[in-house]
Amino acid sequence: MAQPWIKMGKPASTRHHRRRWVTCSLCLALLFQGDIVARANGPGEDLQPVSLQLLWYHQFQSAGYYAAQAQGFYRDAGFDVEIRHGGYDNQGAALDPVEEVIFERADFGVSRSDLLIHHSRGAPVTVVANIMQRSPLIFLTLKRYGFDRLEAIGNRPVSLTLPTNNPDKRLSAETVAAMRKANIDIRTLNNSPPSWHLDDLLSGRTQLTTAYSTDEPYFLRRYGATPVAISPADYGIDFYGDTLFTHQQLAEHQPERVAAFRDASIRGWEYALEHPEAVAELILQHYGTRHPRYDEAFLVHEAAQIRELMQPNLIEIGYMNPQRWRSIANVYKDLGLINQADVSALLFTPDIPDYTRLWRWLVPVSIVLLLVLMAASYLHIVNRRLTLEIARRRQAEMALRIQAEKDGLTGIDNRRLFDEHMQREVSRARRHRLPLSLILFDVDSFKAVNDEHGHLVGDRVLKDITRVTSQVLRTSDLFARYGGEEFAVILPETPLDEAWQVAERIRCINREHPIPLDDGTLHYSLSLGVAELTLDDVSVQAFFGRADAQLYRAKAAGRDCLLPRIAS
Numbered sequence: 001m002a003q004p005w006i007k008m009g010k011p012a013s014t015r016h017h018r019r020r021w022v023t024c025s026l027c028l029a030l031l032f033q034g035d036i037v038a039r040a041n042g043p044g045e046d047l048q049p050v051s052l053q054l055l056w057y058h059q060f061q062s063a064g065y066y067a068a069q070a071q072g073f074y075r076d077a078g079f080d081v082e083i084r085h086g087g088y089d090n091q092g093a094a095l096d097p098v099e100e101v102i103f104e105r106a107d108f109g110v111s112r113s114d115l116l117i118h119h120s121r122g123a124p125v126t127v128v129a130n131i132m133q134r135s136p137l138i139f140l141t142l143k144r145y146g147f148d149r150l151e152a153i154g155n156r157p158v159s160l161t162l163p164t165n166n167p168d169k170r171l172s173a174e175t176v177a178a179m180r181k182a183n184i185d186i187r188t189l190n191n192s193p194p195s196w197h198l199d200d201l202l203s204g205r206t207q208l209t210t211a212y213s214t215d216e217p218y219f220l221r222r223y224g225a226t227p228v229a230i231s232p233a234d235y236g237i238d239f240y241g242d243t244l245f246t247h248q249q250l251a252e253h254q255p256e257r258v259a260a261f262r263d264a265s266i267r268g269w270e271y272a273l274e275h276p277e278a279v280a281e282l283i284l285q286h287y288g289t290r291h292p293r294y295d296e297a298f299l300v301h302e303a304a305q306i307r308e309l310m311q312p313n314l315i316e317i318g319y320m321n322p323q324r325w326r327s328i329a330n331v332y333k334d335l336g337l338i339n340q341a342d343v344s345a346l347l348f349t350p351d352i353p354d355y356t357r358l359w360r361w362l363v364p365v366s367i368v369l370l371l372v373l374m375a376a377s378y379l380h381i382v383n384r385r386l387t388l389e390i391a392r393r394r395q396a397e398m399a400l401r402i403q404a405e406k407d408g409l410t411g412i413d414n415r416r417l418f419d420e421h422m423q424r425e426v427s428r429a430r431r432h433r434l435p436l437s438l439i440l441f442d443v444d445s446f447k448a449v450n451d452e453h454g455h456l457v458g459d460r461v462l463k464d465i466t467r468v469t470s471q472v473l474r475t476s477d478l479f480a481r482y483g484g485e486e487f488a489v490i491l492p493e494t495p496l497d498e499a500w501q502v503a504e505r506i507r508c509i510n511r512e513h514p515i516p517l518d519d520g521t522l523h524y525s526l527s528l529g530v531a532e533l534t535l536d537d538v539s540v541q542a543f544f545g546r547a548d549a550q551l552y553r554a555k556a557a558g559r560d561c562l563l564p565r566i567a568s
Contacts, residue, residue, distance in 0.1 A: 047080035050261065053097040053106035054086040055242060058287040059294065060272075060302040061214065062110065062242075063279045064131065064317075068268025070282055077264040086110070087290065098125065101247050108246045108261060112137075113239035113328050114173045119346045120329075120338040124248035127325075128262045128348045129318035131269065132241025132309040135232070137174050140211035142201060143226035148484050150182040150230060159194040159206040162186050173337055174232055174239050175210055180335050181235035183541065198223070214305035218298060234483055236416035239328055241309050244318075246348075255350030262348070266318045273312055276303035320347050407481040409459055410466040418480035418488055425478070425492055426540050429533055434492070437499030440547045441506065441528040442486040444559040453522065460515060461524055468513050472505040496532035503528045503562050511560065525560035527551055 054062045065083055068074050074081045084106065086095050097109030098118055102125065112135065119125050141147065145156070161172040162179075163186075179186050192206065198219055200206045211217070213229060220227040232239070244265060251258050272279045280299035283289065289299075310317060322343055329341035405417040413421070422438075429436035443449070443461060450458040462485065469487070473479055478490040489506075491499050507526050515522040529550030537543040554561040 063272035064269030413480035
């Protein structure tokens with residue numbers, strides 16, 4: 001049975017120490033008073049049947065639950081667990097974990113941040129634990145199709161989990177949100193429901209599909225193709241991945257049972273991450289995968305990718321951050337997907353009674369005194385550990401914030417933070433009637449650099465651009481990597497003439513910057529566009545669009561170019 005005093009979000013080190021301390025206390029109590037019955041399930045006690053509906057077929061994506069079953073963690077907690085795959089039924093219909101739990105065909109399920117939408121619309125679901133701190137969902141295309149941004153889809157054939165022309169239940173609010181952030185009307189897309197077969201992408205029947213970063217890129221590389229992944233995070237959509245949930249009624253009326261299942265599942269995930277090869281073999285032997293190509297090599301690869309998404313070295317497995325859930329809710333509200341959300345009602349935070357207090361009244365006075373002395377010693381140790389844990393948590397939160405706001409390659413602001421700065425600076429400029437300018441630029445013929453010298457050299461070019469450009473910017477200027485080889489600079493309180501001068505300095509310092517290579521020296525050039533905010537700009541997008549138009553006029557004029565100053 002799960003320890004009833006353990007609540008979600010407690011430091012792992014404190015939790016384990018508390019378990020050891022209480023175990024020792026109970027052992028001493030049993031020595032002095034034999035009529036105290038252990039609360040844990042005995043070997044002869046019947047186990048409670050429990051069903052778990054997975055989100056997808058059997059893979060390492062669900063490894064923690066298989067490990068909890070195989071290692072006896074569920075049995076020790078008093079459960080006989082049935083783990084059901086989440087692919088398609090015999091009639092070809094998609095199995096929806098949310099429906100399975102809501103209609104009480106399953107006790108627990110695995111879903112994604114979409115649970116917040118279901119909850120806001122009245123569905124009785126409760127999130128029990130966030131397993132993946134980052135979502136694996138990506139948009140996948142191939143290098144030969146020649147695009148790496150959602151804005152370039154046009155009329156290309158795509159296969160996305162969208163509500164239009166899609167009988168499949170596997171709809172993704174994350175997909176819809178990213179499309180809306182990219183200013184794409186999903187009704188205009190040449191979209192077909194995903195078949196989940198890579199042959200469609202390889203043959204060109206589709207040029208963009210919804211995929212998982214843990215799966216499809218691996219197989220495409222094995223087939224000799226070059227995958228190109230477009231992440232929703234590039235558009236400010238940073239949601240949770242796989243999340244354990246249950247029926248609201250079960251969470252309210254049997255919180256001890258839910259907490260016990262959660263804790264056993266988390267122990268299973270801890271084991272799975274520590275023993276990926278053993279759990280991969282377990283999956284193949286006892287659960288099986290949907291295709292022979294999902295072999296041990298793939299499962300071990302998937303394990304490494306899953307670990308990156310879970311970030312167990314930074315965040316305790318299962319940890320739920322209410323503030324991050326509220327941030328996700330705000331994204332849904334901004335996009336019109338929900339009207340309101342009660343995050344506190346969505347997350348499982350049980351107030352489980354502390355039964356150890358009852359046990360202390362049953363033991364002799366000598367045992368009570370002994371427990372008091374042990375408690376004092378325990379509190380002293382825990383206080384020291386909590387101080388260290390708080391510092392570690394703060395560092396972890398800072399690391400996650402940097403990951404969410406900074407570009408991983410160059411270290412400057414990413415597109416998400418750029419969009420926030422743009423909204424804020426445009427509002428400030430209009431409120432105080434201050435000038436505001438924007439510079440957009442990208443690398444000329446960057447694809448040729450990658451093709452001729454390789455992606456490592458291409459990455460070096462982007463990092464050098466960041467370094468040398470920063471030398472001609474003010475501390476008040478906001479520098480961001482907008483996407484791919486495109487950069488943006490917001491210049492607060494700067495009129496067009498001064499912005500044009502800054503842009504020219506950016507062009508020249510980069511043009512004159514050599515990059516030494518093993519076989520010579522690489523020179524590159526930039527094309528730039530500049531615009532100043534005007535009263536005619538009805539939106540931030542209109543302001544941005546004028547700078548973007550200037551950039552493409554510069555490219556059309558022959559690249560390595562900044563067009564002459566003209567009034568915005």
